[in-house]
Amino acid sequence: MPELRGTTRGPVLTRWFGTENLHSLDVYEGLGGYGAMRKALTTMTHEQIVDEVKASGLRGRGGADFSTGVKWSLMPKESPLPMHLVVNADESEPGSAKDRYLMENSPHMLLEGIGIAAYAIRSHQAWIYIRGEYDLPFARLTEAIGEMRAKGYVGDKPFGADWPLDIRIFRGHGAYICGEEGALLESLEGKRAQPRAWKPPYPAQKGVWGRPTTVNNVETISTVPWIIENGAAAYAGFGTEKAKGTRMFTVSGHVQRPGNYEMEIGKTYRDLIEGLAGGALPGRTIKAWWPGGSSAPVMPGDLLDTTTDLDGIKDVANLKGHPIPPLNMGGRTFATMGGSGGVIVMDDRFCAVKAAHRLLQFYAHESCGKCTPCRVGGNWAVRAYEHILSGEGGPEDIAILDRVQEGLQGGRCLCGLGDAAGWVIASSLTHFRQEYEEHALRNFCSAEKAAVNA
Amino acid sequence: MPSLSEHVMEEIRALPPQFPDVRTAVMPALDLAQEELGYLTPEAMSEVATALNLDPGYVEGVATFYTLFHTEPVGKHRMYLCTNISCKLRGADELLEHAMRAVGVKDFEQVSSDGLFSVEAVECLGACEYAPVMRLDHAYHHDLTAGKIDALIAERRSPLPLREGQGEGPKPAAAVKAPRAPRKKKSDA
């Protein structure tokens, strides 16, 4: 068993974490697990569950932040075709590891959530699309489904309810883009994972194999049993006025205690980074941090008091006098976002240009190649970064970066991957412009100099 | 001469009924082929395509899209080192260089002269709290150091048989793999 790094005995998702063999059905059930699924399937209607989840204020934890209950209510009440729940377990966002943490430690929590969610949206077959690298979570889930089957929790009559249920696992094969809803469905259909351009129809109308489909993130679904068990009001008791509940954060990089932490929404990133994760390494100061995986625009180190409120974090007022980067999300400007909750921390000994270069390499490598701006723009930006870092760059390279970031944002790309690449450039270039100019104009890196001097 | 054994072909032919569409069976079928051959040859991809009533081009397009499919020979033990931001901040670049030097390869395509190892820098493996991280032989290895890498290499070079799924996680449960008929080695085919 890998050492647990993160919250155990948290309020919702991690309440039983730290219990030995939590991944086995007996232990999980002994703690009270599967009570919610039993309750849902034997005493509640589809609509009641959807309404309960709506009332809880639960929102998609994969990064899109859309009301889970509302998403479920978009599914048709009747369909000549089978309907599917697809769980997005393709967690690949740099800096994000919380889905893995949940799946490998408490697979039954996810499976129980799937049982409830599938019933809520009138689906008899759920699919877990799990990234191919996740060997242990895959093994744990496979084992857990076997245990469920043995007990009849999946099968013809789970908990005696007349609702046949099947849960299948499909392994991904290495492509970040499969975390995008349409690309995931394409991949599940056995195709090259390129995002779908046609909306409408939305997945709820025409998803995988042309059938009505709901796609939810692992953490989102894992939260559902707690809500059904304790009620929407209890869940809504956590968090702020607008953003309810708790959520998982992965803290990684230059901190003393990297880990997966469950924290009430609305507390600050300082609570998370300096409190739970122990703060910066001795003798160093935090220069930059990404609030929600690499796709969330980077924030300067002195803004740790930003709250984790999912809407509030976007407010440019959070930048408190820092220049506002030219960021565009659906036509609106924003400061940064909560994203997938993968918090990456970087201190003053690391070069901001190199960090952005590495992230751009990632977006260029993971671009599916379907739409022009992302396919070409990401690669063009990587080459500009290389030129800058080689010491042979100049202001024209910074101009190219400026040009490319704009060309990637605001609906110009087919899916969010392109926007994210644009945000990486735009936010890094704005907040750390001085370092870019050092490299491009003077072939000098103050961060490296600081590291050498130390 | 077919490159995939009859056992594997039988398993592949049994895949399509498990899915609503035959194309969904392509990746599971390629898994089986890659497991047997180590990497996907054009012949193997064509055989998979024929078994699924698709053109080989379709299978080729899928196989080259995903990074976990290999269309060139790889080492028996492939080291996937995460070099993305969280691991990079904790020294992944130096570890990558170290690993490549230790097994004696110059790029990600090269296989070590004993055929045992190849190395690849990969994107985020989703275990950032344990950075730097490497995936090797279907298991993650945490808090990587040059010393840990050396030990993992030495273990695999030793003549002692390696336990399956060896790593810091538990051995995958028996339920993971359905029992499978004994398979001929490639050299017997």
Add this chain to the structure above:
Amino acid sequence: MPDVNLTIDGRKVAVPAGTLVVEAAKKLGIEIPVFCYHHKLNYVGACRLCVVEISPGPPIARIACGTPVAEGMVVKTQTALAVEARADVLEFELVNHPLDCPVCDKGGECPLQDFTFRHGYPTSRIDGPRLHFKKPVPLSDKIALDRERCVLCYRCTRYYDEVAWEQELTTDERGVQSFITSQFDQPLQSIFSGNIIDLCPVGALTSRVWRFESRPWDMTHSETVCSRCAVGCGVTLWQRRGQLVRVTSHENDDIDEGWICDRGRFEYTDVNDPSRHRTPLVFGAKATWTDAISAIANGIKGKGARLGISLPQDITNEEAFLFRKLLDGPLKGAKVKMHGRTALAAPDGPTMRIKEIDDARVIVVVASDIEHDVPIVDLRVKKAVSKLGAKLIVVYPEGVDLDRHPGTVHVRNEPGSAAAEVRKLASHSLLQNPGGPVGILFGDGHGTEEVAELAAACADLAQKTGGKVMPLYRATNERGALAQGVAGWDRLDGVEALFSWGPPPTAGIPPSARFVAAWDHLPRDGYDRAVVLPAATFAERQGSYTNLEGTVQFLRPPVALRPPLREGWEVLAELAAALGLTLDYAGIMPIYQALSEQPPAPGPEATPVLIGPAHP
């Protein structure tokens, strides 16, 4: 359904619901540039070039090719955002483009060139190394691929998968490293491969047959009809200095929907063959038309059944009309064999139209490998099945490309038993309640089936299911020749004299023929002992064809017929005169008029039932 009203750049337009913004703009003459969008392919949204701003909606770039019109919608193509976004995409496309326009065949008709000129930035900021691919790569002996010029619009691979149901052309790798390739670099096999050349919006896919032949502005073209089979697809023939240099598709939604097969596209170089006959020859020596024609008249006159006549598959209706008069007169009794025809008889009434295949809910294909017999009908069937949801039943002894669809019901009959299988189909579950029109397409099994019986069985099935039949003739003007009663199916062995029009009989010139007249455009073995008349080709000839569904289409030859070559009808009239028959017409149109006015023919002679090896 009532039209939807919207405003584009301040101008109002009404279009049917479901129309895409890009098409609505086209109606107003407003250009919204596109690469990936193609009106016959599914929407993909890949190139992002067609960016506009649309309200209501957020102030972001929206793609005109993926947005259906809505009532009251306001579209702006000239906002700063839209103009800049389009220019950005064009700049992105050029980041790795080799800019080798001076040696690119697409130059002059290249959307990338044209759009960059009209919508791109006036200056370039691209000053760095470009990505390189090996080039050019032969995809087959007909098609070359230049990956550096490719903009990855996926038109070619989408066409292959969606329209042709094949995946031998695919995309490998991903991201900026993605490239189009044939499977494992093997040559493309598909008979439909050439359409990707027409689809390509840049110079990535070019014809190796036309390669470096001419510039677009150096050619003239005319839209005409393909002469390669009975489907009658629209084609554009391009000529330069009297040479036929290129064949491209010409969209006719009633028949071909813009697709042509590789036979139609690439089999044209014989038109320019330098060894083509230009003057008549009598036993190898140049002769005048008058001398040669009188030599022929002497050789074939009064022979009755001892004269054999071989007719080309692409005889025009007008030529057939004149020839009928010869057969009724001086050449009465001669044995006639038409090239490439099926054993099918003339239809006894109207038959199903090709475009009606779209409406069919169930399609039955019997005794024909339609991929090779009538290729573009094959694509129409595929469209009906995969895009319009029709069910498909195939009755054929061997595997066919229609089997690629998982829903295809394939009845593998013993050769010769198709009629019996069709009769059994009446009780097939798919035909019990078809839910709409039924189409029954039948061939002749290349001589293996009893066609009269099969036609009757198909007609019965059509009657029971409320469907229509479509006999699948193969020879270009088989249906027209049948209507004129010249589409003979006689054996020519043993004849004393042979009048061979078009290529020689498939079985060769009968050894028994002591006199041979050949009317052909290419020299062939044995012509040194024949009287040879030079023939015009499909690129020069006037006249009309009747396609397999009965549509009459006129040829519009792009290449001028240069003397001493002569029109077929003129030669026939002169031959008739030499045989003592007056056929006095002033040109093609008067012949067509006479043809149209003639009372319905007494009917072609009954086609013999043929059982045996495939007949050419």
